[in-house]
Amino acid sequence: MTGRVLMAVALLFLLAFLASPESFAPLFEPFTRNNAPAIYTQTGLMSLTLSHLGLVLLAVIASTLIAVTLAILVTRPAGREFLPLARTVTSVGQTFPPVAVLALAVPVMGFGAGPTLVALFLYGLLPVFENALAGLTGQSPQVQEAARGMGLTPRQRLWQVELPLALPVILTGVRLTAVISLGTATIGSTVAAKTLGEVIIAGLLSSNTAFVLQGGMVVGIIAVLIYEGFQRLEQFAAARIGQG
Amino acid sequence: MAFRISRTGLLFALIGLAGLVLPFVQFKPNRIVPGEGLRLFEALSLPLGWIIGLVLGAVLIAGCLERWPAKLRLTVALLAVIAVTLALGAAATQLTPPDNTLARVSPASGLWLLLLAFTLMLADAQSRITLGLPIRLAMLTGAMVLIAVILGSGALDGVSVMREYAARSDLFAREAVGHLALAFGSLGLALLIGLPLGVAIYESPAMRRPVLGILNILQTIPSLALFGIMIPIFGWIAANIPGAAQAGVAGIGLFPAMVALFLYSLLPVVSNTLTGLTGVNPATREAAAGLGMTRPQILVQVLIPLALPVLLAAIRIVLVQNIGLAVIAGLIGGGGFGTFVFQGLNQTAMDLVLLGALPTIALALVAGIALDLLVEATGGRPKGGQA
Amino acid sequence: MIEIQNLTRIYGTTAVVKDVSLTVETGQIAALVGTSGSGKTTLLRMINRLVEPSAGRVLIDGKDTAEIEPHLLRRQIGYAIQGHGLFPHRTVAQNISTVPRLLGWTQDQHRARVDELLELFQMEPADFRDRMPHELSGGQQQRVGVARALAARPDLLLMDEPFGALDPVIRAKAQQDLRDIQRQLGTTLIIVTHDMEEAVTLGDRIAVMDKGELLQYGPPSEILTTPATSFVSDLIGTGDRPFRLLSLTPVAEIIAEGQAEGAEIPREASLRDALAECLWSGRDRLPVEGGGIVTLDSLRAQAAPTARAAE
Incomplete structure (x- = not known):
């Protein structure tokens, strides 16, 4: 309960700050030196936040769709051949640092939102895929047997039984992906993507702690909100199937 | 023998053949300007390029015709990876005019796809044979020695990344040490604090939710923000706490980066310590108590040894994560390979980016695989299937 | 009527089910008994084609199941x-x-069916309809499982160790209920079990399987009195044989004229119950509800296989 109140307060604070950053200037003034501005105004914080979230949302949706599709394919009889390979690739792929993936996308995509989106998408595939695989392969054999025995077609089994049962685990994967993407997107501003990283980096370059703090604060609150939101969703989904 | 199409082989062949068709290397008159793409056939002198290209193509096509024995595929794929690497070196040497220090030959999409095709083939073959621990350890060591030999032999010296390296080998050594110091130093700190903290919340369950909750939130804060916040904090400490500056504490450099990484490492260490300890069979704990062991004795002699695989799994997570995150230290002057990555991004010098990114990836991979083997050796399950 | 003809299933080089033929009449219960690995489950799963036979065929009311799409057959x-x-x-x-909806029943139809079945299994529809499975006890879950299997009014019901996860007290009740419901609906039932007691309690016919082969197929009394092989007699357990035999027949079938002292025994009680009552109360004759008696002598005669063979 206190958790829910805290989340609501954080959300309201975030919205108020983004709606009118200037009115929070006194809060950040102690962190500035030599009369530097307390609030980042180069680009609107609201528009940076929106483009940051847009980037993350796009990447997460794309990775989720592709990763779940791939996980479904390698767990069907026709795709079983790829299963061992898929497991190895995911486990090795996740040791790749997200920043390195981002840096390596630049030569291919050039600067801007492109490489960030590609890096977020590629890196985001792995947690969703790994979880979807675990969710789809770790199901009770009795439930599968009963579904087959009652005459559900493979497609009906997938949509009516396997996917709903795998949902909580898949959601965990999406949450991991969303949180990682949110963080990695800040670094995207080093390759000229419009994200909240811009504020932090401007702060680092001009030694303006206020910028660093406000950039970090906005991303941090959003990350925590997304994390908590997903966790609620997962608990709800898990409770429905009696695992709560 | 029945000819059956192997679907995995077909995938590898498609990727690899695309790699043969796309530019193998980029030739640039200097390091900044965009260059001209050359395919494998064009990048090497006349017979050699065609021979290598045809052999690789033949291997790819043969790979999709039928299921060869996994060990054979493993060997062939490994040889192909080496061949592609050496072909890159040869292309670089042949393409660069003598005495020209400005011209750059860098790997292009074709080369990456060829490497991808053959490493996938390698991984697929490897995942289908169950090899004993000692053999896999030997393979890991062998791979590292092989890379060292190829790099040391000078075969790749003409490649742009290696030329960037040659231009700053001293700096590279320093940043490598810095990177390792960041990754291992923060791991050490995390173990020093995290293990006792994990044991503490194991002993008092009421503390579990608040402690794990806070660490969870810490973990959620984006890395750039956390690194950024550390700078003013340490700057303030250096300026206001007597003796701190003399002790090396500064708002810029290694310190804030190390602490940020340390904070990220706490959650995996603490939560795995807890999972490991609670995962011990209650009957075993009961038996130990029944034999008259004291609580500390039970902890040290029974619980911790039994929780070891889970603790090692935490070390794996932390080490791999920190090797990757340490790159961000490059943004705040904390050193490490990130220095090259961000310098390279600033100067749009992609070879320099590679000089930072490739060793980071290699380091993370080796750490991940080595610790997986260690976890397995102590009786735990490796984190991600076979690696 | 279910006709299983020369059914065989081979995995690799081993035959899990070898050339099994048997017929189950409409409305009867056939129990497939055997140890684990005897092939009884594989045999059952070939009937609804969860396992495809390597050879042989299954006819349901004369129609070859191989001619029906597997998922339609299973519905x-x-x-x-x-x-x-x-x-x-x-x-x-x-x-x-689940199955009524797969078959495209209207909402009204399947809703009514759910309530009907819940009532049949003595679960108050208003109370149980919207519960999740994890909110039910083991016995309730099992009943819902059987109700689900009966939902589309199948003429044939296959059960694989349906009571395996239940404790003995609930199990006996569940068996009794199943038997009652089966008689009421007239469903043909084939049930796999490793428990000879359960097979004797439920089966009109018992099929004993071992190592993929059908050793004996017949009514319980025949299995008990003239086991075909030593394996069958081992499975029955020699010590319990007379009691199992007695448990097959209700008191009503051997009522004699006469008078007796003491408490009456119900007509539908088994001879085993009657024997137990005689021994416990020290009487050699019991009065039966509605008139007549059973005597200890007649019980003794019924417990001997020779008496059966002479019938």
Whole structure:
């Protein structure tokens, strides 16, 4: 309960700050030196936040769709051949640092939102895929047997039984992906993507702690909100199937 | 023998053949300007390029015709990876005019796809044979020695990344040490604090939710923000706490980066310590108590040894994560390979980016695989299937 | 009528089911008994084609099952398994109405059917309809599992160790209920069990299997009195044989004229119950509800296989 109140307060604070950053200037003034501005105004914080979230949302949706599709394919009889390979690739792929993936996308995509989106998408595939695989392969054999025995077609089994049962685990994967993407997107501003990283980096370059703090604060609150939101969703989904 | 199409082989062949068709290397008159793409056939002198290209193509096509024995595929794929690497070196040497220090030959999409095709083939073959621990350890060591030999032999010296390296080998050594110091130093700190903290919340369950909750939130804060916040904090400490500056504490450099990484490492260490300890069979704990062991004795002699695989799994997570995150230290002057990555991004010098990114990836991979083997050796399950 | 003709299943080089033929009459219960690995489950799963036969065929009312699409075939056949296999993400009502909905019943039809079945299994529809499976006790879950298998009014019901996960007290009740419901609906039932007691209690016919072969197929009394092989007699257990035999017959069948002292025994009680009552109360004759008596002598005669053979 206190958790829910805290989340609501954080959300309201975030919205108020983004709606009118200037009115929070006194809060950040102690962190500035030599009369530097307390609030980042180069680009609107609201528009940076929106483009940051847009980037993350796009990447997460794309990775989720592709990763779940791939996980479904390698767990069907026709795709079983790829299963061992898929497991190895995911486990090795996740040791790749997200920043390195981002840096390596630049030569291919050039600067801007492109490489960030590609890096977020590629890196985001792995947690969703790994979880979807675990969710789809770790199901009770009795439930599968009963579904087959009652005459559900493979497609009906997938949509009516396997996917709903795998949902909580898949959601965990999406949450991991969303949180990682949110963080990695800040670094995207080093390759000229419009994200909240811009504020932090401007702060680092001009030694303006206020910028660093406000950039970090906005991303941090959003990350925590997304994390908590997903966790609620997962608990709800898990409770429905009696695992709560 | 029945000819059956192997679907995995077909995938590898498609990727690899695309790699043969796309530019193998980029030739640039200097390091900044965009260059001209050359395919494998064009990048090497006349017979050699065609021979290598045809052999690789033949291997790819043969790979999709039928299921060869996994060990054979493993060997062939490994040889192909080496061949592609050496072909890159040869292309670089042949393409660069003598005495020209400005011209750059860098790997292009074709080369990456060829490497991808053959490493996938390698991984697929490897995942289908169950090899004993000692053999896999030997393979890991062998791979590292092989890379060292190829790099040391000078075969790749003409490649742009290696030329960037040659231009700053001293700096590279320093940043490598810095990177390792960041990754291992923060791991050490995390173990020093995290293990006792994990044991503490194991002993008092009421503390579990608040402690794990806070660490969870810490973990959620984006890395750039956390690194950024550390700078003013340490700057303030250096300026206001007597003796701190003399002790090396500064708002810029290694310190804030190390602490940020340390904070990220706490959650995996603490939560795995807890999972490991609670995962011990209650009957075993009961038996130990029944034999008259004291609580500390039970902890040290029974619980911790039994929780070891889970603790090692935490070390794996932390080490791999920190090797990757340490790159961000490059943004705040904390050193490490990130220095090259961000310098390279600033100067749009992609070879320099590679000089930072490739060793980071290699380091993370080796750490991940080595610790997986260690976890397995102590009786735990490796984190991600076979690696 | 279910006709199983020369059914064989081979995995690799080993035959799990070898050339099994048997017929189950409409409305009867056939129990497939055997140790684990005897092929009884594989045989059952070939009937609804969860396992495809390597050779042989299955006819349901004269129609070859190989000619029906597997998933359509399965929708006509009820199927209940050990540990119930309920869908954990669906309510009791949704679970039960799975096959009716697959068959395209209207909402009114399947809703009515759910309530009807819940009542049949003595579960108050208003109370149980919207519960999730994890909110039920083991016995309730099992009943919902059977209700789900019966939902589309199949003429044939296949059960694989349906009571395996239940404790002995609930199990006896569940067996009794199943028997009652089966008689009421007239469903043909084929049940796999490793428990000879259960087979004797439920089966009109018992098929004993070992190492993929059908050793004996016949009514319980025949299995008990003239076991075909030593394996069958081992499975019966020699010590319990007379009691199992007695448990097959109700008191009503051997009522004699006469008078007796003491408490009456119900007509539908088994001879085993009557014997127990005689021994316990020290009487050699018991009065039966509605008139007549059973004597200890007649019970003794019924317990001997020779008496049966002479009938």
